[in-house]
Amino acid sequence: MLYDFRSFVNPGHYAFGKGTFNHLGELIDRRKTPTNDWTVFMIDHFFQDKENILNRIPKSDKDLVIFIDSTEEPKTTLVNKYRDQILAHQDTLPAVMVGMGGGTAMDYAKSTGLMVTNPGDSKDYQGLDLIKNEGIYTICIPTITGTGAEVSMTAVLSGPEKKLGIKCDYTIPNEVIFDPELLATVPNEDRFFTGMDNFIHNVESMNGSWINSMGLAFAEKSNDITVEVFMNKYRDQLEADEKMMVASIMGGNSTTYGQVGVCHALSYGLAVVLGTHHGVGNCIVFNQLEKYYPEGYKTFKEMQAAQGVEIPANITAGCTEEQFDQMVEISWALEHMWDNAFGHDWKNKISKEEIKDLFKRM
Amino acid sequence: MLYDFRSFVNPGHYAFGKGTFNHLGELIDRRKTPTNDWTVFMIDHFFQDKENILNRIPKSDKDLVIFIDSTEEPKTTLVNKYRDQILAHQDTLPAVMVGMGGGTAMDYAKSTGLMVTNPGDSKDYQGLDLIKNEGIYTICIPTITGTGAEVSMTAVLSGPEKKLGIKCDYTIPNEVIFDPELLATVPNEDRFFTGMDNFIHNVESMNGSWINSMGLAFAEKSNDITVEVFMNKYRDQLEADEKMMVASIMGGNSTTYGQVGVCHALSYGLAVVLGTHHGVGNCIVFNQLEKYYPEGYKTFKEMQAAQGVEIPANITAGCTEEQFDQMVEISWALEHMWDNAFGHDWKNKISKEEIKDLFKRM
Numbered sequence: 001m002l003y004d005f006r007s008f009v010n011p012g013h014y015a016f017g018k019g020t021f022n023h024l025g026e027l028i029d030r031r032k033t034p035t036n037d038w039t040v041f042m043i044d045h046f047f048q049d050k051e052n053i054l055n056r057i058p059k060s061d062k063d064l065v066i067f068i069d070s071t072e073e074p075k076t077t078l079v080n081k082y083r084d085q086i087l088a089h090q091d092t093l094p095a096v097m098v099g100m101g102g103g104t105a106m107d108y109a110k111s112t113g114l115m116v117t118n119p120g121d122s123k124d125y126q127g128l129d130l131i132k133n134e135g136i137y138t139i140c141i142p143t144i145t146g147t148g149a150e151v152s153m154t155a156v157l158s159g160p161e162k163k164l165g166i167k168c169d170y171t172i173p174n175e176v177i178f179d180p181e182l183l184a185t186v187p188n189e190d191r192f193f194t195g196m197d198n199f200i201h202n203v204e205s206m207n208g209s210w211i212n213s214m215g216l217a218f219a220e221k222s223n224d225i226t227v228e229v230f231m232n233k234y235r236d237q238l239e240a241d242e243k244m245m246v247a248s249i250m251g252g253n254s255t256t257y258g259q260v261g262v263c264h265a266l267s268y269g270l271a272v273v274l275g276t277h278h279g280v281g282n283c284i285v286f287n288q289l290e291k292y293y294p295e296g297y298k299t300f301k302e303m304q305a306a307q308g309v310e311i312p313a314n315i316t317a318g319c320t321e322e323q324f325d326q327m328v329e330i331s332w333a334l335e336h337m338w339d340n341a342f343g344h345d346w347k348n349k350i351s352k353e354e355i356k357d358l359f360k361r362m
Numbered sequence: 363m364l365y366d367f368r369s370f371v372n373p374g375h376y377a378f379g380k381g382t383f384n385h386l387g388e389l390i391d392r393r394k395t396p397t398n399d400w401t402v403f404m405i406d407h408f409f410q411d412k413e414n415i416l417n418r419i420p421k422s423d424k425d426l427v428i429f430i431d432s433t434e435e436p437k438t439t440l441v442n443k444y445r446d447q448i449l450a451h452q453d454t455l456p457a458v459m460v461g462m463g464g465g466t467a468m469d470y471a472k473s474t475g476l477m478v479t480n481p482g483d484s485k486d487y488q489g490l491d492l493i494k495n496e497g498i499y500t501i502c503i504p505t506i507t508g509t510g511a512e513v514s515m516t517a518v519l520s521g522p523e524k525k526l527g528i529k530c531d532y533t534i535p536n537e538v539i540f541d542p543e544l545l546a547t548v549p550n551e552d553r554f555f556t557g558m559d560n561f562i563h564n565v566e567s568m569n570g571s572w573i574n575s576m577g578l579a580f581a582e583k584s585n586d587i588t589v590e591v592f593m594n595k596y597r598d599q600l601e602a603d604e605k606m607m608v609a610s611i612m613g614g615n616s617t618t619y620g621q622v623g624v625c626h627a628l629s630y631g632l633a634v635v636l637g638t639h640h641g642v643g644n645c646i647v648f649n650q651l652e653k654y655y656p657e658g659y660k661t662f663k664e665m666q667a668a669q670g671v672e673i674p675a676n677i678t679a680g681c682t683e684e685q686f687d688q689m690v691e692i693s694w695a696l697e698h699m700w701d702n703a704f705g706h707d708w709k710n711k712i713s714k715e716e717i718k719d720l721f722k723r724m
Contacts, residue, residue, distance in 0.1 A: 005385050007377035007537060015369035016576050016619065023367050175369060178576075213601075214378050214540075217608045221583040239575075246579045257378065 008256050011151045012174040016245075018238070021141065021179040025058030028096050031137045036095040038062035040086055040136075042109045044070050044101025044143060050185070057100075064089045070104040073271050073278060076123040076159040079108065083115040083122070093117070097138045099173075102194065103147030103156070103278060106140045110173060111155035111166050113138045122166070123159035131168045140173040143182045144190060145244040146198035146226075146279070148252030150176045156278075163268045163330070178249070180242035192230065192309045193279035195244060196300065198251040199226045200282050203296035205258030208340035215257025222250035230303035261341035262292050262350075265334040266358060269327035270315075280312065287311050288361050292341070316362045328355050370618050373513045374536040378607075380600070383503065383541040387420030390458050393499045398457040400424035402448055402498075404471040406432050406463025406505060412547070419462075426451045432466040435633050435640060438485040438521040441470065445477040445484070455479070459500045461535075464556065465509030465518070465640060468502045472535060473517035473528050475500045484528070485521035493530045502535040505544045506552060507606040508560035508588075508641070510614030512538045518640075525630045525692070540611070542604035554592065554671045555641035557606060558662065560613040561588045562644050565658035567620030570702035577619030584612035592665035623703035624654050624712075627696045628720060631689035632677075642674065649673050650723050654703070678724045690717050 015023060028039050038060070045067040047053050059065060066082060086094060093116060099109025114135035115122050125131055140150040149155070153172045154165035165171075183191075202219040205211050211219070225247035234240035267281040276284065290297040304311065316324070332338075332352060342349035377385060390401055400422070407429040409415050421427060428444060448456060455478060461471025476497035477484050487493055502512040511517075515534045516527035527533075545553075564581040567573050573581070587609035596602035629643040638646065652659040666673065678686070694700075694714060704711040 005377070005382065005388075007375040007382075007385070007389060007539075009375055010372040013369040013371055014576075015367070017574055020367065020369075023369070026367075027369055177369075212379055213604045213608050214376075214611070217583055217587060217605075217612065221579055225579060242575045243579075246575050249576070250579065 009153065009169040009172045011172050011176055014176055014178065016178040018179060018181055018242070020177050021056065021182055024098070024139070024141070024177060027139060027175060027177070028058060028098070032095045035092050038064070038090055038092075038094050039096045039098060040094045040109075040112075041065045041098045041100065042068050042082070042105050042112065044068055044105045046070065046101065047143075053182070062090060064094070068101060068105040068108050070102055071277070072104075072275060073158045073163070074104050074107045074111065074156065076121065076126070076157050079111050079115055079122040079157060082108065082112045086112065086116055094136055097136045098141065099138065100141040100143060102142070102144040103149040106142065106147070106149040106173070107155040107157070109138055109140065110149070110171050111157060114155075114166065114170060122157065123161070125166045126157060126159050126162060126164040127167070129168045131166060131170050134170050137175075138173045139175045139177065141177045141179070141182065142245070142248065144186050144194050145183060145241065145248040146194035146196070146251070148198060148201070148248055148255060150178075151249050151252035152255060158272060162333070163272050178245045180238055180245055183241040183245075184237070188307070189309055190279070191244075192304075192307050193283055195226055195230060196286070196303070197279040197282050198248055199223055199300065199303070200263050200286050200296070201255055201260050202226070202251050203293050204261035204263055204341070205254050207293060207296070208259055208261050209343050210340045211258040215254045218250045218254035219258065222247045222254060225250070227299060227303065231306050259340035260337055262337070263289055265331045265337040265341075266355065268334060269331040269359065270362070272330050273323050273327045274315065274319075276315065283311050284315060284362050285358075288358050313362075316359055319359075324356050324359055327359050328352050331355055371515065371531040371534045373534050373538055376538055376540065378540040380541060380543055380604070382539050383418065383544055386460070386501070386503070386539060389501060389537060389539070390420060390460070394457045397454050400426070400452055400454075400456050401458045401460060402456045402471075402474075403427045403460045403462065404430050404444070404467050404474065406430055406467040408432065408463065409505075415544070424452060426456070430463060430467040430470050432464055433639070434637060435520045435525070436466050436469045436473070436518065438483065438488070438519050441473050441477055441484040441519060444470065444474045448474065448478055456498055459498045460503065461500065462503040462505060464504070464506040465511040468504065468509070468511040468535070469517040469519070471500055471502065472511070472533050473519060476517075476528065476532060484519065485523070487528045488519060488521050488524060488526040489529070491530045493528060493532050496532050499537075500535045501537045501539065503539045503541070503544065504607070504610065506548050506556050507545060507603065507610040508556035508558070508613070510560060510563070510610055510617060512540075513611050513614035514617060520634060524695070525634050540607045542600055542607055545603040546599070550669065551671055552641070553606075554666075554669050555645055557588055557592060557609075558648070558665070559641040559644050560610055561585055561662065561665070562625050562648050562658070563617055563622050564588070564613050565655050566623035566625055566703065567616050569655060569658070570621055570623050571705050572702045573620040577616045580612045580616035581620065584609045584616060587612070589661060589665065593668050621702035622699055624699070625651055627693045627699040627703075628717065630696060631693040631721065632724070634692050635685050635689045636677065636681075638677065645673050646677060646724050647720075650720050675724075678721055686718050686721055689721050690714050693717055
């Protein structure tokens with residue numbers, strides 16, 4: 001277990017349902033003060049040319065809009081850069097940070113909102129409870145489901161040395177708007193990859209040693225819903241998207257009381273060395289993990305077949321031995337994930353050779 | 363629906379698991395300030411002679427302990443009285459209110475903590491969003507599971523005119539300690555009645571028209587767990603109690619996004635006229651509701667048989683016609699519950715005669 005004892009913070013507010021996005025301006029206004037009266041919008045670049053969405057964003061003249069390139073994983077260097085941009089934008093601090101998009105945009109909003117009130121380099125805060133001061137009030141608006149970032153106490157960042165989250169009570173979003181209509185334009189493949197990210201972290205936490213009854217119940221229900229969605233139980237896309245929003249909330253809550261495992265440890269290696277995006281990276285890895293998660297693997301393959309999505313193969317074909325070794329070392333260092341997967345004696349259960357061999361098959 | 367739009371507040375913190383009660387003192391100390399440095403403990407009178415529990419309560423000389431008689435439903439008159447007692451106890455306001463027990467003790471803590479900072483009579487706050495000021499930081503510690511009070515935005519009170527909750531964002535507890543060891547001494551019959559309260563409100567919200575996907579997912583999982591527990595899937599009592607804590611959290615969350623129905627409307631009538639306690643009252647009513655909730659009724663009877671618990675019968679046998687009419691009027695006035703159960707045209711779906719007939723069979 002990571003904690004002897006912890007009283008976990010819950011996300012502050014949930015606005016759930018079709019049309020809730022229309023109330024964003026109202027929720028922002030509630031948090032403004034006479035001095036702190038402006039907003040930072042960090043929005044997935046996917047929406048950069050989507051006038052129908054951009055026009056609905058309640059932007060005033062004082063506000064700052066930053067479009068987030070979500071083709072790359074969030075980086076500590078960019079968090080620092082955005083922080084500087086925000087501090088230079090007005091004489092006062094913003095009242096609200098809005099993170100709108102997938103895990104990348106939301107994690108940028110969560111982490112940059114903290115760096116505005118905590119001095120120094122964001123890489124120095126990668127880890128548990130290193131943040132000292134509460135950040136800017138953060139509203140997350142997921143536009144793709146399954147990341148869990150909208151409810152989690154982690155903002156995952158890739159730094160110069162490691163991919164590791166800023167994890168503390170203050171990282172939890174203060175408010176989340178769950179509007180399934182915002183998911184309408186998600187490409188089916190992306191829907192699948194992030195949905196599977198949710199499925200996989202639930203499988204890892206359910207099969208891990210760190211889970212408790214609360215995390216287990218959340219993970220089980222989250223995956224029941226995920227399977228219904230990707231086995232096409234819901235014929236109406238809006239309904240399916242709304243259901244997956246619930247699955248994502250429950251999956252995110254589950255990780256609070258559990259921990260990820262083999263798949264995330266390996267996919268962090270891919271992310272740092274090859275820049276592989278989180279959702280698809282997890283699918284590439286999980287596709288090789290039948291031995292460790294046989295039941296989850298079987299269900300995963302059924303959903304993949306039902307969706308007709310191809311999982312990229314041979315992405316490590318051109319890697320050097322040095323690159324493979326680097327991936328192995330990055331994965332191996334994520335002790336908490338291995339401990340959850342195999343128990344305290346995890347070093348007797350898996351070897352670096354075995355891990356390297358898995359990377360070579362990807 | 364009750365709300366055109368609402369961004370719902372979540373409970374602030376959850377400390378979950380065996381042994382978390384040992385950390386109560388630590389959680390209280392975090393909330394103390396130089397001026398507000400004392401605590402009010404509202405504890406179910408059941409623990410009045412339980413030295414092994416009382417000795418573990420981190421009480422200091424300045425603190426106030428109030429034992430709550432949970433044989434009666436929470437009353438507005440007593441909330442006012444406790445508020446006066448708290449205001450007279452020290453020159454400053456308390457830092458923390460602790461509510462430890464079942465729904466009664468927790469609802470007293472939630473509502474009295476609000477009345478300390480809001481002037482006047484608590485009966486004037488029965489309803490939605492009538493409270494103006496945030497209350498005292500409230501920590502709830504359930505010692506029986508299924509009430510949902512530990513996570514809900516309602517503190518149900520019986521006033522001179524009506525049984526109706528104080529319901530607003532500020533009613534949500536700031537922190538909850540879920541320690542299944544505290545449930546060890548609950549009599550089996552009480553475990554059943556409050557567990558069934560949870561089961562019933564889930565059935566009502568799942569079968570109502572107000573539910574959304576979030577409330578539905580919570581209610582479904584809550585009842586899956588409740589059925590496992592009362593069909594004796596868990597042979598170890600501590601494990602069963604921990605599972606029911608999760609079911610109660612999820613059931614409580616479900617009511618945020620849904621609404622109760624026929625059973626609660628009728629049981630409020632019993633509560634006001636006969637003083638019938640909430641959990642057992644709901645079972646007495648639900649025992650007559652096969653027509654309205656056929657599936658839920660069937661499962662309820664299976665659990666009752668598995669637990670070997672008797673549901674009290676003929677409790678209205680000695681009632682006058684006047685009393686029956688009073689029960690009917692109290693139930694009939696709970697329009698939101700009927701609307702949820704039958705839709706906007708509920709007055710075409712059920713009549714006062716039918717309701718009276720149901721009361722006569724109880």
